[in-house]
Amino acid sequence: MVNTFIINQALDMHLHLRDGDMLKLVAPLTSNSFSGALVMPNLVPPITTKEDLLAYKQRIIQASKDDNFIPFMTLFFQNNYTFEFLQSIKDEIIGIKLYPAGITTNSQTGVSSMDIEVLRTTLENMSKLNIPLCIHGETNGFVMDREKEFMPIYESLAINFPNLKIIMEHITTKDAINLLDKYPNLYATVTLHHLLITLDDVAGGMLDPHLFCKPIAKRPEDREALLNAALKAHPKLMFGSDSAPHPKHKKECCGCAAGVFTSPIALQVLVELFEKHNALENLNDFISNNAQKIYGLNLNKKSIKLIKKDFIVPNIYEYKEEKVIPMYAGKTLLWSIDSIEK
Numbered sequence: 001m002v003n004t005f006i007i008n009q010a011l012d013m014h015l016h017l018r019d020g021d022m023l024k025l026v027a028p029l030t031s032n033s034f035s036g037a038l039v040m041p042n043l044v045p046p047i048t049t050k051e052d053l054l055a056y057k058q059r060i061i062q063a064s065k066d067d068n069f070i071p072f073m074t075l076f077f078q079n080n081y082t083f084e085f086l087q088s089i090k091d092e093i094i095g096i097k098l099y100p101a102g103i104t105t106n107s108q109t110g111v112s113s114m115d116i117e118v119l120r121t122t123l124e125n126m127s128k129l130n131i132p133l134c135i136h137g138e139t140n141g142f143v144m145d146r147e148k149e150f151m152p153i154y155e156s157l158a159i160n161f162p163n164l165k166i167i168m169e170h171i172t173t174k175d176a177i178n179l180l181d182k183y184p185n186l187y188a189t190v191t192l193h194h195l196l197i198t199l200d201d202v203a204g205g206m207l208d209p210h211l212f213c214k215p216i217a218k219r220p221e222d223r224e225a226l227l228n229a230a231l232k233a234h235p236k237l238m239f240g241s242d243s244a245p246h247p248k249h250k251k252e253c254c255g256c257a258a259g260v261f262t263s264p265i266a267l268q269v270l271v272e273l274f275e276k277h278n279a280l281e282n283l284n285d286f287i288s289n290n291a292q293k294i295y296g297l298n299l300n301k302k303s304i305k306l307i308k309k310d311f312i313v314p315n316i317y318e319y320k321e322e323k324v325i326p327m328y329a330g331k332t333l334l335w336s337i338d339s340i341e342k
């Protein structure tokens with residue numbers, strides 16, 4: 001029986017850190033244990049200038065209270081970013097995040113058309129400068145079909161921009177897994193919660209607002225395809241928690257905000273899940289090495305020792321006026337973080 005497990009240089013390649021007191025509350029919950037995280041730019045207003053990006057990065061560094069944590073910054077996609085602008089910001093970002101307008105939290109100023117010709121200027125400039133494109137891939141169709149309907153758009157982007165690295169963010173379907181092997185320049189992140197839940201957990205019994213997110217959790221066969229790919233550490237798949245904190249009063253209300261807050265439980269639950277499926281030997285690839293290869297990183301700081309010891313998930317995390325409820329609040333997990341070597 002395994003009683004300890006070491007994760008080296010854990011990376012969260014899709015994370016929402018927010019700003020202000022919420023940032024101060026949630027940043028340490030990632031920076032304590034992770035070596036780095038790809039930080040999403042969907043603030044209000046979104047990050048679209050170098051000045052805002054650098055200022056936000058500084059606020060993150062201050063809030064994270066850990067010199068060994070690297071926030072990998074992203075810019076919010078806009079049409080007509082010039083070559084000169086992107087060249088000037090290239091060294092400060094790991095990628096650019098594209099949101100279809102209105103499809104998820106804080107995406108109101110996203111793109112209103114996925115027409116390749118409309119997107120071309122920015123995409124060609126990104127391609128020339130080797131800046132990866134991260135996408136929230138959903139149409140505005142029927143909620144269960146939104147990701148599936150986006151597949152032809154991913155295909156056409158992959159074909160039209162063969163030198164552009166395209167990351168399908170937080171994939172939730174078997175269709176997306178199948179697409180990964182079809183185009184060399186397509187990659188994906190998958191969240192913790194989509195490896196664990198289906199729509200049944202969200203709305204099959206009493207409604208659980210804390211599991212409500214975009215894209216909505218799907219069918220058992222989708223979860224199975226995602227889980228199988230994660231357990232074997234499919235080389236084009238990376239861990240991206242999409243941990244998306246919202247204030248308690250914005251989750252427990254009518255008109256619940258979309259997002260699941262998982263950063264305080266991610267590593268413990270991943271070890272439990274990979275152990276249960278006899279796949280622990282692949283966990284370091286899934287949570288670090290794949291992302292390092294895909295994004296060309298070379299990290300060597302921070303090892304986390306987990307031990308098999310109960311961890312009772314706090315019911316709530318609070319700082320000043322901010323309150324946020326984590327996934328599995330109040331539940332007992334099998335693994336805990338024992339120590340962290342920096």
Ligand SMILES: NC(=O)N[C@@H](CC(=O)O)C(=O)O
Nearest residue numbers: 016104105213214244258259
């Ligand atoms: N996933 C979510 O449901 N919400 C995210 C946005 C996103 O990643 O789509 C958020 O910022 O709250």
Ligand SMILES: [Zn+2]
Nearest residue numbers: 104136169214
């Ligand atoms: Zn998204």
Ligand SMILES: [Zn+2]
Nearest residue numbers: 014040242244
């Ligand atoms: Zn997200």
